[in-house]
Amino acid sequence: MASMQEGMHAGVSNGTSVPSLIDLCIEAILSGGLWKYQRRSLERLPSPFVERLFHRLLSSRQLSPPLLELFQACLEEVDLSGVSAVDATWLAYVGAYTHLRSLNLAACKNVTDASLWHLLGLSSLETLSLARCSRVTFVGLRHILPMTSLRSLDISETAVSPAGVNQLGVRTALTELRVGGIAIDGTTLQRLQPLSHLRLLHAWGSALTDSAAALLPTLFPCLESLSLAWTDVTRLPTLPALTSLDMSQCTVETLFERSSAVPSPLKELTLFGATVNAAAEWPALPHLARLDLAGGRARPDFFFCGRYAASLTSLDLSNTIAEDGGGGLWGLVAAAQSGGAVLPLRRLKLVGGKSLDEEELSLRGDLLLSGKMANLEELAVTGWDAGDRDWARLPAVLPRLTSLDLRAAPEHDLPMAAIGALAVLPSLVSLSISGVPSDDCGTEIAKHAQGLRSLALRGDSISDSALEPISSMPRVRSLAISGGVLTDAGVAPLAKMDALQRLDLRGCWLLTSSGLKELRKRFKDRRGPSGLSVKIEHESLPFAPDKGDAANDGPASKGNRKSGGSSNVWFGVGPGGSRSPGQFRKAGKGKGEQRQSADKGRAETSSRRDSRGSSVDERVRYKRDDLVGLQGRRLGEGWKALGVRTRRHEKELALPVPGAPFLPYGLTALASI
Amino acid sequence: MGITKADTVKLISAEGFEFVIHKEAAMISNTLKNMLSSSGGFQETELGEVRFPEISTPILEKLCQFFYYKLRYTNSAAVKNVPEFKIEPEIAIELLMASNFLDC
Numbered sequence: 139m140a141s142m143q144e145g146m147h148a149g150v151s152n153g154t155s156v157p158s159l160i161d162l163c164i165e166a167i168l169s170g171g172l173w174k175y176q177r178r179s180l181e182r183l184p185s186p187f188v189e190r191l192f193h194r195l196l197s198s199r200q201l202s203p204p205l206l207e208l209f210q211a212c213l214e215e216v217d218l219s220g221v222s223a224v225d226a227t228w229l230a231y232v233g234a235y236t237h238l239r240s241l242n243l244a245a246c247k248n249v250t251d252a253s254l255w256h257l258l259g260l261s262s263l264e265t266l267s268l269a270r271c272s273r274v275t276f277v278g279l280r281h282i283l284p285m286t287s288l289r290s291l292d293i294s295e296t297a298v299s300p301a302g303v304n305q306l307g308v309r310t311a312l313t314e315l316r317v318g319g320i321a322i323d324g325t326t327l328q329r330l331q332p333l334s335h336l337r338l339l340h341a342w343g344s345a346l347t348d349s350a351a352a353l354l355p356t357l358f359p360c361l362e363s364l365s366l367a368w369t370d371v372t373r374l375p376t377l378p379a380l381t382s383l384d385m386s387q388c389t390v391e392t393l394f395e396r397s398s399a400v401p402s403p404l405k406e407l408t409l410f411g412a413t414v415n416a417a418a419e420w421p422a423l424p425h426l427a428r429l430d431l432a433g434g435r436a437r438p439d440f441f442f443c444g445r446y447a448a449s450l451t452s453l454d455l456s457n458t459i460a461e462d463g464g465g466g467l468w469g470l471v472a473a474a475q476s477g478g479a480v481l482p483l484r485r486l487k488l489v490g491g492k493s494l495d496e497e498e499l500s501l502r503g504d505l506l507l508s509g510k511m512a513n514l515e516e517l518a519v520t521g522w523d524a525g526d527r528d529w530a531r532l533p534a535v536l537p538r539l540t541s542l543d544l545r546a547a548p549e550h551d552l553p554m555a556a557i558g559a560l561a562v563l564p565s566l567v568s569l570s571i572s573g574v575p576s577d578d579c580g581t582e583i584a585k586h587a588q589g590l591r592s593l594a595l596r597g598d599s600i601s602d603s604a605l606e607p608i609s610s611m612p613r614v615r616s617l618a619i620s621g622g623v624l625t626d627a628g629v630a631p632l633a634k635m636d637a638l639q640r641l642d643l644r645g646c647w648l649l650t651s652s653g654l655k656e657l658r659k660r661f662k663d664r665r666g667p668s669g670l671s672v673k674i675e676h677e678s679l680p681f682a683p684d685k686g687d688a689a690n691d692g693p694a695s696k697g698n699r700k701s702g703g704s705s706n707v708w709f710g711v712g713p714g715g716s717r718s719p720g721q722f723r724k725a726g727k728g729k730g731e732q733r734q735s736a737d738k739g740r741a742e743t744s745s746r747r748d749s750r751g752s753s754v755d756e757r758v759r760y761k762r763d764d765l766v767g768l769q770g771r772r773l774g775e776g777w778k779a780l781g782v783r784t785r786r787h788e789k790e791l792a793l794p795v796p797g798a799p800f801l802p803y804g805l806t807a808l809a810s811i
Numbered sequence: 812m813g814i815t816k817a818d819t820v821k822l823i824s825a826e827g828f829e830f831v832i833h834k835e836a837a838m839i840s841n842t843l844k845n846m847l848s849s850s851g852g853f854q855e856t857e858l859g860e861v862r863f864p865e866i867s868t869p870i871l872e873k874l875c876q877f878f879y880y881k882l883r884y885t886n887s888a889a890v891k892n893v894p895e896f897k898i899e900p901e902i903a904i905e906l907l908m909a910s911n912f913l914d915c
Contacts, residue, residue: 156881159874159915162896163907170900179904187907666892 160187168194174205181211185237188212196221206231213237219244219267226253233257240265244292247271251278258284267292269316276302283308294318294340304329314338318365324350331357342367342384351375367408379403381425386410393420401425409434425449432456432487444469451482456489456518467501474508485516489545503528507535515540521547529559539563546573551597554578561586570594570618580604584611594618596645602628609634618642626653633660642675651678820847821860822875824868829860836878841914866909873898873906874913881915 167173168191173180180188192209195201196218206228213235218224224246232241233256241263243249249271257263264287268274274296282288288309293316300322306312310332316339323345330336336358342365351371354361355378362379367386374385376394381403385393390412394402401424411433426446432454443453447470455467467488474481488502502522505511515538522544542560546552550573557579560569569583569590574597583593584607593614595604600622608617609631617638624646632641638661643649654676661672820837822830838844846861863871877896884893898906 156885156893156896159877159881159910160907162877162898163903163910166898166900166903167907170903172900173904176904183904183908184911187911666894 164190164194167191168198168200174208177208180208183212185212185214189215193217203227203231207234210234211236215240217242218246220246222247224249226250226256229253229256233259235260236262238263242267243271244268245270247273249274251275251281254278254281257282260285260287262287264288265290265314267316268296269294269318271296274298276305279303279305285309286311288312290314290338292316293320294342296320300326300345306330307332309333310335312336316340317344318342319344321345323347324353327353327357334358335360337361337379338363340365340384342369342386344369346371348373367410376402382406384408385412387412389413389415391415395421423449428452430454431458433458435459436461443467444471444473447473447481447483448479449482451513452485453483454485454487456487467498467505471501471505471508474505474510479510480512481510482513483511484513486511486514487518488522489518489520489543499523507531509535511535512537514538517541518543518545520545521550523547523553523556529553529555532559533563536563538565540565541568542566543570544572551575551599554582557582558586563587566590568592570596572596574600577601577604581607584608587611588613590614592616594620594642595622596620597622600624605629606631608632611635613637616640616642618644620645622646623648626650626656629653629657630660633657633664636665637670638672639670640673640675644675644677646676649676649678651676654679817859819859822871823860823862824866824871825864826868828868828871830871830875832875832878836875836882839878839881839915840874843913863909865912867905870902870905870909873902874909874915877910877915 164187173191180191183191188209192201192213202223210231214237216232216235216238218228218232219242224243225248229249230253232238238260239262241257241260242265244267247270249268250273254268254274257266258281263285266282266285266288268278269292272295274293276298278296279293279298279302282291283305286309289311291306291309291312291314293303295318298317298320300320303317303320303322303326306315307329312333313335315330315333315336318340319342321344322341324347327346327350334357337360339358339361340363344366346366346369348371351366351373352375354364355375359377360379361377363382364377364380365384366374366388367384369388371385372389372391374383374390374393378400383404383406386408387410390409401422403425404423405425406428407423407426408428408430410430412431412435414431414434414436417436423446426449429443429446429450429452433456436458443450443455453470460468470481499521502519506514506517506519506522507528512535514536517536517539542563544552544556544560552571552573552575554575557571557575560566560571561583566587567590569587569592571579571594574595576599579595580600580603583590588611590611591613593608593611593616595618598621600619602625604622605619605624605628608614612635614635615637617632617635617640619642622645624643625648629643629649632638643654654674658672658674818834819831820834820843822832822837824830834847837847843861866874880896
């Protein structure tokens with residue numbers, strides 16, 4: 139009986155599904171608004187539920203300072219990242235959360251030095267993130283220094299000066315420190331010597347040099363994770379406990395000295411966009427499992443990937459330029475062809491390459507068809523054409539492939555034989571094809587690949603007739619079609635797809651907003667009021683983050699969307715090309731620019747907006763002279779002169795003078811006028 | 812097809828109200844499923860009744876309604892429109908705690 143029941147639950151994806159009572163209750167609590175008067179009941183709830191409630195209320199903007207008090211006794215982890223409303227008043231309430239262990243204030247642009255003073259009472263706070271709080275300076279840091287319980291601190295991209303970081307030496311219990319984007323140098327590192335338990339140090343974009351890096355083993359012997367991306371460090375000494383290293387955008391000359399007797403426990407190595415000069419000199423890294431060299435450049439003797447073939451499980455060589463040609467694959471192919479065991483590689487990315495030469499393409503084929511890649515689960519590859527006979531071998535040589543992202547070389551379409559072979563891969567769950575040859579591929583895929591959960595097709599020749607067979611695929615949750623000539627009438631059959639949760643039709647330029655609204659209505663009619671909702675994306679529809687997504691990602695998704703809820707189902711489709719490197723590059727650029735602006739002086743006004751229209755960097759909104767000029771003017775007019783609303787500016791003026799007695803922000807503002 | 816005692820289970824609320832429901836429905840709750848199907852010799856397995864001294868009658872009634880609702884509409888290919896399961900906001904928090912306990 140029990141086993142039968144379990145079987146029933148396991149197969150939920152096939153028919154209608156009913157949400158759990160817990161989810162229903164949370165919805166009911168949120169919709170009723172009665173929670174405001176049920177303080178005691180709230181306090182009795184287990185903290186994970188209260189946290190869920192809290193973050194749902196936060197993302198739907200139902201929380202405001204007086205209501206924050208209700209959660210005083212029951213929250214342990216609070217994530218306020220990206221919520222611009224968070225200011226001194228909010229923190230005054232949050233400061234009274236007695237059991238708080240973790241507080242994330244990343245990108246809360248209205249958090250100022252003075253407002254941090256309220257957090258002093260949090261006696262059990264272990265994790266605090268102030269990343270990208272552009273108005274926090276060393277004065278604010280001084281407010282949080284007395285917190286002895288602190289274990290992890292993130293002050294990346296704040297306005298804290300290198301001298302401010304020096305103060306952190308007193309917090310000897312810190313094990314994780316993120317100071318990215320702050321121009322710290324070797325002197326600062328020496329000042330941080332008391333932090334001998336430090337396990338994680340992220341100092342990307344800093345002014346560290348080789349001489350500073352040479353100090354690392356003696357200063358922080360326990361270091362497990364280190365980021366030196368965007369620095370001038372070229373030589374890294376041996377760090378005995380290091381498992382994760384990020385030297386993206388650096389020029390790497392030597393990595394660990396060879397003399398060390400114990401093999402390095404390094405597991406992850408990120409060299410995104412880095413220049414690797416003498417990889418042959420590297421020591422043996424027997425535990426290296428993840429290597430990311432995307433966008434990087436490697437000098438000759440790039441066989442070194444092959445040296446780690448026995449342990450690598452994830453490898454990204456997208457857009458890598460190897461000066462010996464072959465995109466860095468020589469070593470791997472050699473390892474695969476030398477006989478011996480099947481390679482442990484599970485994820486492989488070989489996307490892009492502006493000048494794909496014949497040699498590199500044939501190496502890709504040699505590697506993938508070598509028969510030693512049976513462990514491969516995720517594959518992304520551009521421009522590979524195996525030839526008709528070899529396409530048919532694919533299911534046999536890549537039996538475990540669950541996710542495949544296949545892109546045709548620019549100006550080319552994939553051969554039909556390829557589509558047929560891909561569709562019969564036994565465990566494929568996610569398929570993304572760019573350069574779809576013709577409409578028939580829809581029929582082909584629908585006929586064979588019945589297990590697909592996620593499907594993305596991109597190509598100029600996709601038309602309505604491809605959709606009819608696709609709409610009969612029962613399990614597809616995420617469907618993306620791009621670049622096709624679809625019409626409003628043609629997409630109508632998609633409403634039959636009962637499991638569909640996400641439909642991305644961006645780039646289908648013939649569709650109209652009224653047609654898509656009609657489609658959305660069809661979905662609703664078919665599924666009923668409490669059925670699954672489907673998120674439709676298209677250029678003609680206004681951008682609206684759906685409720686479900688917001689609940690999953692938390693408020694972080696607004697400011698810093700690293701990986702949305704969908705990232706696990708399909709990777710890297712759409713006009714942006716490969717997703718993660720692109721985003722990284724964008725973030726990286728930001729770091730570089732900020733470093734420069736930090737050098738020029740902090741009084742400069744820098745406000746940039748990214749493509750989504752949300753503000754990215756507002757390090758200091760107003761110049762010091764502006765603020766000084768306000769002194770002595772009547773309340774309204776001075777602020778109007780700056781073009782800001784009065785209440786907001788009250789807070790702007792709350793920056794206290796170091797050493798001055800603290801006054802609540804309103805009073806400070808009044809006192810300075 | 813009559814209902815025999817073996818097919819049912821009795822759930823007793825804090826106030827002593829008794830709800831007799833199908834075992835199949837009660838199995839929606841993972842906690843009850845473990846209690847009723849384990850061979851560990853739970854007293855509940857033998858007597859076919861479970862006491863909830865912490866759950867009040869209206870909450871337990873709602874829980875029973877949900878068991879049947881979920882039993883009816885999960886994986887039912889015949890039903891296209893699943894009706895909404897209505898929860899009054901007044902009892903939502905208490906119901907949340909009970910459903911957490913019963914794992915459903």
